[in-house]
Amino acid sequence: MLNKTFRSFSFSLAAPVVASTLLFSSLPSFAFGLSNNSMRSQQLLTQLTANKTYTRELYSIGMPGEILEETPEMLLSYNEATETVYIILETSVSSEIESLNEQELQDKMMAGFQSAFSSEGETQGTITQSKALKYDKHPALEVMVEHKDGTTGNYRMTLVGDRLFILGARTPKQLTLESQEFFNSFLLRSN
Secondary structure (H helix, E strand, C coil), rough: CCCCCEEEEEEEEECCCCCCCEEEECCCCCCCCCCHHHHHHHHHHHHHHHEEECCCCEEEEECCCCEEEEECCCEEEECCCCEEEEEEEEECCCCCHHHCCCCHHHHHHHHHHHHHCCCCCCCCCEEEEEEEEEECCEEHHHEEEECCCEEEEEEEEEEEEEEEHHHHHEEEECHHHHHHHHHHHHEEECC
């Protein structure tokens, strides 16, 4: 039977972009892995079509797997088939952030990620790639992280007005198409 013991950890995005702590559950310990690739592919396809879409005031998103925690600011899920934890966090930021130019904002986002992943604990890791993005005309930053515990994380930060969205996927394996589907499912709602 799969061991579903989840350890909690948190990390701060200390740059002025983020003033709150991101609560995230780490990956469980596994007693087995799937060895049949066709069976794994079929399970992944089934899971992708079974994702539940969550609609909030400002966005909607497809969350793979089982929801572990749901608050007004955060959704956290875990997919057993791909051994991946997913999170979306929404937080408000200072109105001063809105006055920054795009490069200054990208720098603040990167500083936030660097601070979060340089802290001691389970989130500690090295940013291996970063990419400035535009999401629906809004500035965004994506990073890939190799965590100290051997897990791989993919994280995106997007600023929409005075709301900051942080999306993440973390796994002890290789990130799959499912994680890209998760990021691509994030849709802003028009007011």
